[in-house]
Amino acid sequence: MLGFLLSLVLSGPVMAHHSFAAFDGTKRLRLTGTVKTFQFTNPHSWIQLVVTTNDGRSEQWSIELLSPNVLLRSGWHRSSVKPGDRVTVLINPMRDGSKGGNLVAVTLANGQTLLGGAT
């Protein structure tokens, strides 16, 4: 029985190369902005997103995705997100309230939705 419980724990949705404890997996935040860079890199990919706040200020958000090895095998391409693209992201925000998050999904200008691996 103990072995069974453990196999559940160890085969659970463990994510990737680092702990995701810094993100709040129970919360989701939606942001619309313009892509500054798409870093399709190891160990993780990143979207730097420029968001205009309600009072007209410009903010840059760092949004983390899974590794290209995982994404390329599941429908992503190097050109899926490009600098200048207008996109809407859904993220698990940072627990400390800083401008970052773990990508749940991104909706592209053409309406297509891709997932980033977060819960």
Add this chain to the structure above:
Amino acid sequence: MRAVLFAILLLGVFSAARCAEGARSTAPLVQPVPRPAHLPDGEPNWTGFWTPIGGLLDKNFGPGATIPPVDPNAAGSQEGIPPHAALKSPYKERYERQLEAAREGKVLSDPPARCLPPGMPEMMVGVYGLEILQTAGQVTITSEWGPESRRIWTDGRKHPDPDDILPSYGGHSIGYWEGDVLIADTAYVRADVRLDESGLPHSANMRLKERFHSPKPGILVDEITIDDPMAYIAPWTITKRYRYRPELNLEEYVCEENNRNVGPNGEPVFKK
């Protein structure tokens, strides 16, 4: 003793098979398709790329994917309730401190975030794919994560004397074939290697007993038993299943390329 005799017998079969191969100069260099279920020496043929069943590599993140519902129990990386009651003191207390910190969003230690190898058994239970290569007297398993390779020596050798080996991330693995089942025993895993992402600890005396078998073509099972009487009240087993994926390759993964998750002192961070 039986295991040793079996290994010696296998070595003999290996040598015979290799001589026979050498004599056939017109033998095809390319592996035929479909590939044989067994290698010439009689081992089941597990050479190739495998991905964990039910993991990230079984999911679609691309066009047509649906957004998963919010998981109210997701608290960062801590999934489920690890059975730390099975741990002995002082490992239990240390592990509870780690879990408590993680619940508050702090990670006390995260070696793979610093690009250190996941080690054993985490390289076998992670989300990345595994490449298995079989050669005479050894089975080599490379995880895309790291990447990290381990060798299971099936040539009859023993574990070295503790004074003659440096403990390593992957440890020292020896094994033998029992029909179509590969039995492996791993010792000398570094004491600072965690067992999983939650940070389950182990002692320097841990032994990992593995039983690899294929219940049907294209499916591989690894039953990993953690035998560590210093840290755990009783041995316990993880069962991991993998799917053969001939359409995929092990891809490059250089952790240092763009690692925004480590601070100047090796601490876990998130670089904006």
